[in-house]
Amino acid sequence: MLSKKTKYGLKALTYLARVKGKEPVQIAEIAKQENISQKFLESILLTLRRNGFLGSKKGKGGGYYLIKEPHEIPMTTVMRVLEGPIAMVPCVSLNFYEKCEDCPDEATCSVHKLMIQVRDSALDVYRGNTLADLL
Amino acid sequence: MLSKKTKYGLKALTYLARVKGKEPVQIAEIAKQENISQKFLESILLTLRRNGFLGSKKGKGGGYYLIKEPHEIPMTTVMRVLEGPIAMVPCVSLNFYEKCEDCPDEATCSVHKLMIQVRDSALDVYRGNTLADLL
DNA sequence: TCGATAATCTACTAAAACTATAGGATAAAA
DNA sequence: TTTTATCCTATAGTTTTAGTAGATTATCGA
Structure with missing residues (x-):
């Protein structure tokens, strides 16, 4: 949410x-x-x-x-400041990375695998939109 | 998260x-x-x-x-049952739609506009993965 | 039939996160 | 120096999350 x-x-x-x-x-x-x-x-x-x-x-x-033009404000930065990490789990976060305690191996973790994809698709959207695009 | x-x-x-x-x-x-x-x-x-x-x-x-084969279990249904709506705001949810109280007009709402895209990109990922794909 | 095993179900609690609100301090303008 | 409006810290209420406790029900094997 x-x-x-x-x-x-x-x-x-x-x-x-x-x-x-x-x-x-x-x-x-x-x-x-x-x-x-x-x-x-x-x-x-x-x-x-x-x-x-x-x-x-x-x-x-x-x-x-x-203090900037709307087209100079990407949604990635806005979201990171207001909502926090874009990734849904810290172990796939680019800017807020943390290892999971319960998970012995990221390479074989099914959750990791899925959440990498979710993160990348969300990043695509946020990178593709500036404040100007929301007007 | x-x-x-x-x-x-x-x-x-x-x-x-x-x-x-x-x-x-x-x-x-x-x-x-x-x-x-x-x-x-x-x-x-x-x-x-x-x-x-x-x-x-x-x-x-x-x-x-x-009770099903892994390739018959799409991530959309798993996520909806465990995590709830895939959309980040109820006003863009396909399965759990609700109008926002504070928002007079969805058509011109900037948040709505952005969250539609985020929802669609997440849906693409979840639809493209079954349980079998996570193994 | 009896005892062990393992899921089922209800209720409850502690902690964290979220959504604010209160009230005074600070700075600028008239 | 009064009014205006942001600045800042602290705190309170609510909801969600994460987990516990304990009794019940179904199944199997002897």
Whole structure:
């Protein structure tokens, strides 16, 4: 399941991408338009800013804005920041690899074999889409 | 993330598929060989039996066995029973469809658009693999 | 028929993850 | 210096996951 955090994060990014220009947009506006709890969205936008997707401005007229063009933001990076590893098991993760405790040999593991394929197909999709493609 | 339930279920199915013949295999044996908590595995095998993947026999010489040939068991059905919907959001699920509360229009929803692609690519993988392919 | 074996079933619990919420601190603008 | 809006930490409620406990039922072999 996709977490609400990721879902809301994607919606917020899309919202900002649709706004013409680079004017800051307030959390409250995004939350209202996209039916998201404002406080929850606040923490999501914070992590998006800390990870280099958004810029922010405090005080009156402040808010959040994209610091890159939508077509420069691949879904791979967005998903990894919001949702975590793209792989469904750590032992097939490219960026978050971990060995399974219960599994003596990856080479002969049936789960490993299947999940490699699932990971690669998901990667294909995320690599093939930027924020611009979702508009 | 793939749940342990699904992971263990897949391993158990693979184990049974590797056993020659249709002799029942005891839970204890599978649990030990695959490093799985026996009681937990017990409940997993039970749901696999209830969903038509396994047969069982009680008493001495009893255990679980596959009731179909491995190549007749597609990963789509296994995943749906163990892990649930293949789609990451209910609004793009073929078998478990539900409308999102927060989303006024699926046709213009960016998350929907992306998750359709992810679902389809995962489906391709699961449809292209039977239990026999994991051996 | 009896005892051992092994699945069946219900109920329960501990831990982790998810989805928020509270409330004050900080910075900018008017 | 007041208003506005982000920043930040902590925490609480709920759900899901992962696993346990213990009694019951069916089957086999002697």
